[in-house]
Amino acid sequence: MTYKLRNRPVFAAGIIVAVIAALAVAWWLISPLFISQRVDESFPMSARATLPAGMERAQAEATMVAAAGTNSAMDDDMPDAGVPVALKVGNFRDGDSFHRGSGQATIYTLENGERVLRLENFQVTNGPDLHVYLAGHPDPLTSSDFHSQDIIDLGQLKGNIGSQNYTIPADVDLSAFNSIVIYCVPFSVVFSVAPLQEA
DSSP states (O other), X not given: OHHHHHHHHHHHHHHHHHHHHHHHHHHHHHGGXXXXXXXXXXXXXXXXXXXXXXXXXXXXXXXXXXXXXXXXXXXXXXXXXXXXXXXEEEEOEESSSSSOEEEEEEEEEOXXXXXXXXXXXXXXXXXXXXXXXXXXXXXOOSHHHXXXXXXXXXXXXXXXXXXXXXXXXXXXXXXXXXXXXEEETTTTEXXXXXXXXXX
8 A cells, every 4th residue: 555655646647748749739739720821932032132113012913923923925935034934733622521722833944044832822720830832633532542653842831821832852853743743741631732834
């Protein structure tokens, strides 16, 4: 009996530690559903550009985005080195009735040759450890669809609301990738997908 009494404080302390740990994990998993993170990154090229006299940064960004999305006939084989070029574009759709997403995903080649994924007017249901992926599957609905073809992790989602940029590695063959996927790593759930088309 004495032995049991001596171990009660240790047992109680163990239960308290376990409960605290469980609550911390539960908060990490559930809190993103109630907390939104807004991100408003400028267009990659405009962050380095010198603004024309009398033009605000927002106007310059809108002008560059519009120029990047404009396709016009040219005599030269090479586009203007000072203008980003849109390569692929798609609109986000809901992953399911609970995991919702909207906005546009565009892959650009910048004036320095770098490629970047730009999310604009973007919003998705928040969740724990969401990542942005290039996916080979054109429109994955499930985790098995998502993993059925090549995927490349572009990094953790910076915010579930707002415009943001993700660098695409130089050695990636974009012809092998057909969608942008917002994916919850801990639960293996597709939150939103933007099927891509040639710009």
